[in-house]
Amino acid sequence: MPAVKVIRVMGTSEESWEEAAQEAFAEASQTIDDISGLNVERWTANVEDGEIVEYKATTEIAFPVDH
Template sequence: MTAVKVIKVVGTSEESWEAAAKEAVERASQSVEGVHGVEIDHWTAEIEDDEIVEYRATTEIAFPVQD
């Protein structure tokens, strides 16, 4: 049986929520090994002058606990 750890990571992008989620996974993968799942917790954005200037994806990243 494998134990799995879940961390919360917020990704950001000037392009889209999908790009923000991808950024979260890519950044998490740089510091933990074996990322094998992601769940989007929620989507948010920063607004300036009635326009979205930054998309944010709060994610839960899953990876196995190392022995």
């Protein structure tokens, strides 16, 4: 079984938590090959005047590492 590295990446969106998680994945995909998993660790948001103005998804991205 290959070794796996896990990094934490936060994505943001003005629309939804799901979109924030997708952004985290898309950003990680630009520099990481063979992503094998994504775990949403935490959902948070910024609120102004009683409205959510920014959704945040803190994710853990897993990918194999070469020895």
